[in-house]
Amino acid sequence: MRSIRAAAVGAVTLSLALAASACGGGTPTGGGPDDSPKTLTYWASNQGASIEVDKKVLQPELDKFEKQTGIEVKLEVVPWSDLLNRILTATTSGQGPDVLNIGNTWSASLQATGALLPWDAENFGKIGGKDRFVDSALGSTGAQGQDPAAVPLYSMAYALYYNKEKFADAGIEKPPATWDELIAAGKELSQDGKWGLGTEGSNPSENIHHAVVFAKQHGADFFTADGKPDFTSGGAVAGVKQFVDLMAKDKIIAPGNAEYAQNQSVSDFAKGKTAMLLWQSASANLKSQGMSEDAYGIAPVPVQSGTPGSGTGVNSMVMGINLAVFKNTDNLDGATKFVKFMTSDAEQKTLNEAYSSIPPVKGAQSDQAFNTAANTVLKDTLSGSAVAAPQVADESQFETAVGTAIKELFADAAAGRPVTEDSVQAALEKAQQQMPTK
Incomplete structure (x- = not known):
């Protein structure tokens, strides 16, 4: 979706x-x-x-x-x-x-x-x-x-879109394959009012897609094998925190992105305001906003280490x-x-x-x-x-509850409030309490 x-x-x-x-x-x-x-x-x-x-x-x-x-x-x-x-x-x-x-x-x-x-x-x-x-x-x-x-x-699948000219100007020879590499590149590219990466912090749907991937890369799922919510495991907390930290700690995402909704991060990338974009099958959207296919490259979404694959190498939802x-x-x-x-x-x-x-x-x-x-x-x-997304009856409520929790964490990051392991844990616990009881 x-x-x-x-x-x-x-x-x-x-x-x-x-x-x-x-x-x-x-x-x-x-x-x-x-x-x-x-x-x-x-x-x-x-x-x-x-x-x-x-x-x-x-x-x-x-x-x-x-x-x-x-x-x-x-x-x-x-x-x-x-x-x-x-x-x-x-x-x-x-x-x-x-x-x-x-x-x-x-x-x-x-x-x-x-x-x-x-x-x-x-x-x-x-x-x-x-x-x-x-x-x-x-x-x-x-x-x-x-x-x-x-x-x-x-x-569709998520991919990393990157501005070729900006990468060349910064002396970055290839797209990042790990998150450490992406953060290092993002810091090089966050200069003079431009930013390394864009996101849509006010868009719960985008938030949940990234959260599932980051949690998977930390070995976690948001539901147990029998379909019960498990939002507060160590891997889920670590994954969500790593995602929000791209703004809160690593500072490669503009604070204003905490208020971004659908397609605004794509627009920024097309206009050269950001150098990288994590998005689903974005080529047609970028073309409609005037960005030539020659202006950007596309690579797999980064992983923690190594290369994308099964298990903790998951880098997209289906x-x-x-x-x-x-x-x-x-x-x-x-x-x-x-x-x-x-x-x-x-x-x-x-x-x-x-x-x-x-x-x-x-x-x-x-x-x-x-x-x-x-x-x-x-x-x-x-x-x-x-x-695949969790194929459980309460999946849409999960997307809303956790996606909104991450929206609120991005708002904290934008306002300069600390985003800590405890605050992420509390946000995810609150989201889990909003799920239907059986």
Whole structure:
């Protein structure tokens, strides 16, 4: 997924009650005067630099689908700041789209609501079969042992983007492979009002993605094997502290980044305000903001030591977008045809090339367009050194609680308040207390 912004677990319940009558998205799935077998409503996530960019990418493809099938698709591109709450509202009110994008890390959480169509063998058969999809993408489609709640649409991985000119001017000959090397480079590059690295401290979704990776590199998971929260282990605390210390102690991230939200760190990198960026499949976003592909290099996200790989060499989550169908859609046949269209080899090539993501469909992934140096880094990461988000029913609450805790720690760092092992432990303990009790 690109990013999320959900309400804290207590606030989710309140927001559902308040927003149930305000859920948008077109044709109600529960029935109504606009229902038609020739119409579908589709909530797409904001993948590009803006909602308008997404409309320009998607509308020609939706028009193509209508020409082929006679089915009109009513598109709404939903900002990440609203998407999860909109979906949760739809699952309880019955008012929502026929087809929707979900961040792949939400798969198990939304599966647990029972509102999404299960992709069993029969349904997969209608779109060409489950074996068309790569294993890493299928691993983030729902809880283990259950039929997937969605099918993969776009696959992404984190990478380190670095400004070639700034590296050359600073005499840095190669991208950092370890965090010690990144910090040393970042200090060299943090000069004259420019900064070594950018982040989005006010974006809980970005925070949680990095937290999972840093914790993994310290040998920790945020959930036990039986799915219980374990936010305060030594490895989790060390990982979160190391991430926040990039601003608090190492001072290679501008304090103002504590207030940054979605895409602001990408914009700074494109404008030359920062020399490095940790981001998911950023090439299309950077291009849309005027940065030439020749201006930056791409390398794997650093690890503690050695090279990226399995175990503590994890350097990304398996990121991506899945395509789901509401179980109570009044146009199941049309929705299934739309999923088949969007996951066809031809559409996978078109859409993933537009978003600089990797097709999760094998037949499209082999296309020459996805064999660039940048995509090789992403594909190698997905196949060898990325880990799926916890596939547990409370995953979305975890993202909110821990992502927000890290947001508050970044606010402390920006204000000059100490970020200590004790303060990180306390923040993560508070986050764990916000998780649902069984």
